[in-house]
Amino acid sequence: VTGPPRTPCPDGYASGMTVPAYRRLSVEQRRSQLIRAALGLFARRVPEEVSLDDVAVEAGVSRPLVYRYFPGGRQQLYEAAVRSAAEELERCFDEPRTGPLTRRLARALRRYLAFVDEHDTGFVALLRGGGVVARTDAIVDGVRRAAAAQILLHLAVPRPGPRLRMTVRTWITAVEGASLIWLDEGKQPDVEELCGWLLDHFVALLVATAAHDTQTAEVVRGALAQEPADGPVGILARRVLPVVGDAAHLLAPSTKT
Amino acid sequence: VTGPPRTPCPDGYASGMTVPAYRRLSVEQRRSQLIRAALGLFARRVPEEVSLDDVAVEAGVSRPLVYRYFPGGRQQLYEAAVRSAAEELERCFDEPRTGPLTRRLARALRRYLAFVDEHDTGFVALLRGGGVVARTDAIVDGVRRAAAAQILLHLAVPRPGPRLRMTVRTWITAVEGASLIWLDEGKQPDVEELCGWLLDHFVALLVATAAHDTQTAEVVRGALAQEPADGPVGILARRVLPVVGDAAHLLAPSTKT
Numbered sequence: 001v002t003g004p005p006r007t008p009c010p011d012g013y014a015s016g017m018t019v020p021a022y023r024r025l026s027v028e029q030r031r032s033q034l035i036r037a038a039l040g041l042f043a044r045r046v047p048e049e050v051s052l053d054d055v056a057v058e059a060g061v062s063r064p065l066v067y068r069y070f071p072g073g074r075q076q077l078y079e080a081a082v083r084s085a086a087e088e089l090e091r092c093f094d095e096p097r098t099g100p101l102t103r104r105l106a107r108a109l110r111r112y113l114a115f116v117d118e119h120d121t122g123f124v125a126l127l128r129g130g131g132v133v134a135r136t137d138a139i140v141d142g143v144r145r146a147a148a149a150q151i152l153l154h155l156a157v158p159r160p161g162p163r164l165r166m167t168v169r170t171w172i173t174a175v176e177g178a179s180l181i182w183l184d185e186g187k188q189p190d191v192e193e194l195c196g197w198l199l200d201h202f203v204a205l206l207v208a209t210a211a212h213d214t215q216t217a218e219v220v221r222g223a224l225a226q227e228p229a230d231g232p233v234g235i236l237a238r239r240v241l242p243v244v245g246d247a248a249h250l251l252a253p254s255t256k257t
Numbered sequence: 258v259t260g261p262p263r264t265p266c267p268d269g270y271a272s273g274m275t276v277p278a279y280r281r282l283s284v285e286q287r288r289s290q291l292i293r294a295a296l297g298l299f300a301r302r303v304p305e306e307v308s309l310d311d312v313a314v315e316a317g318v319s320r321p322l323v324y325r326y327f328p329g330g331r332q333q334l335y336e337a338a339v340r341s342a343a344e345e346l347e348r349c350f351d352e353p354r355t356g357p358l359t360r361r362l363a364r365a366l367r368r369y370l371a372f373v374d375e376h377d378t379g380f381v382a383l384l385r386g387g388g389v390v391a392r393t394d395a396i397v398d399g400v401r402r403a404a405a406a407q408i409l410l411h412l413a414v415p416r417p418g419p420r421l422r423m424t425v426r427t428w429i430t431a432v433e434g435a436s437l438i439w440l441d442e443g444k445q446p447d448v449e450e451l452c453g454w455l456l457d458h459f460v461a462l463l464v465a466t467a468a469h470d471t472q473t474a475e476v477v478r479g480a481l482a483q484e485p486a487d488g489p490v491g492i493l494a495r496r497v498l499p500v501v502g503d504a505a506h507l508l509a510p511s512t513k514t
Contacts, residue, residue, distance in 0.1 A: 173431055173437075173438075174430055177427055200465040208493065233504075236465065253487050
């Protein structure tokens, strides 16, 4: 295993097939190009069905070139692709900490769901594990941890307690699970509706946790004060009221039991 | 691969080690005994570190006996153990369809969490995938589907629409994720608190979905009518009110935008 060349080098020539005219690229540019080509293939096929030869064809470069950049073969290419995807995913949650919480979260969610939409089969394979994928578990966990840390920063809690941490981590799991279900259901409903529902899920879960955790209750009070009436939380509140309105008996505890 | 013997047969004898006196067991009883022993080991060690020899020691039987029942080796034993665990898990959600919904769900959740608590490392390995585990994905998916179908039966909706289905499936993913986080956090908080929080999560998510889906809204209305004021939904409602009470501005949409 020699690793990719450290200085720009002339690319090889594909023999016997038509190839787009080569541009001179730096090592980093070439590497990115190959990883992009691989991610394009992983989006449509399971990792086991993508060979370095396929990547060469997809990128329009010679096979020896791909082998030179990824001497570790398919596994090395796959790990590099997953690492690149993980960096992109972690950037999804990078959002200025101003304005109503749901507006920030909606922007992050839209970026995340666009990633899921684009990567499709590769996203499923990555999260389902097994086969060539297994060694990337730690990378995926890193993304989950980064997303949880970012959300806790947005909640502006210096020392989040176990209940608030579990709430955020569980919601991230739920977003992941819902994304897989969404792909499984042929991408229904549309991304905007899914995004809105996941936001409502976050608000509902946070409010439910607040019922038994004073720290989360403080977070909810602070966040609600900043939400505009015409934002998603206002709409949710006004639509929920008539549904639960008939259950007034729940607000008056019985004297039995 | 010949499969286990089809008629009761005398067990082999362990040589060179002390072994508890053999009882005569039927083929099915012996098979169950070996699977129980294997599950006991998987609860403490990752599957890759459990050999058929270990199972023989754990069950107090001879090594040839274990190999006779599982001629396919470790993979066959592991799959049999996972199938047995899956059957136990599916029974968790088997609950009479009478009484308040949260009471039924709480009983199912308690059985599920007892399973998670008991199987521990094996539960994590199973859901994390990779290695010897990969081929059991379909069994795990079967449990998820069975759990979703059971919950939809309890919601008493003849033809559940996509939003209600996604709500139930996503919550099941969240329960799974929360169970893994719970194990990761050294089983904190205690099972009763975790169970209560997962129930609140279900109620909150169902109510949030009801905001935009008339079918779910009907389910919520029907379920709330059956909930007693001193049950978990009543407690949740009364504890949530003071937290969201300061956000009255959300109920009056502004005329801007």
